[in-house]
Amino acid sequence: MKWYAERPGRFGRQVVADLVAVGWTWFWVSLAVGVRDAVLTLRAPGDGLVSAGNSLRDTFSDAAGKARELPLVGGSLADALGHGSDAGGTLVSAGAAQVSAVETTALWLMVAFIAVPVAFLLVTWLPLRVRYARRAGAAARLRAAGRYDLLALYALNNLSLRALGGFSGDPVVGWREGDPVVVKALAGRQLAAVGLRG
16 A cells, blocks of 8 residues: 655645644544543542541541440440441542542543544545555556556546546547557556556
8 A cells, every 4th residue: 555645746735634634633632631631620529528538437436446445335435436437438438439420421521522533533534545545556556567558447447538638539449459658648647646656
């Protein structure tokens, strides 16, 4: 496969198109990372809940441990303080769930912001580039092998009537009779059509 033309005009257009494709991808990836970072700032309340829950749980756990040392009422008081420790654990779970939801949302938004535009690019730009590379590669191989008759036949089948104009006679008759001037002219037009030199 031949990815770029040999003629400056077409080569320049291909390079510009490829740079636009790279710029398009870079823009959407940068935007997606920015959106992800913006959404991740929403996890601060969840982090606060986790921190407060841990602090509450640790405080009530310490108090329950000290209450157990009290005579007579220590066990009952420790059990009551244990419920406060459970409340701290509930806060930790709620905060962790919120953080997880925010992180999941940020991830999927980033994926969407990248996948949709890049998929559009892969559906529009990439098939054109691959088709060109195949056509130009096949034409370059025929040119290297000296198979101008096949290039001429391809020109007759694929070029427009306007592109085939300018011959003194019928180019199909010239090709059938193997007229070297007509065959070379047709082959040159086919090569030019794919951006290759004759």
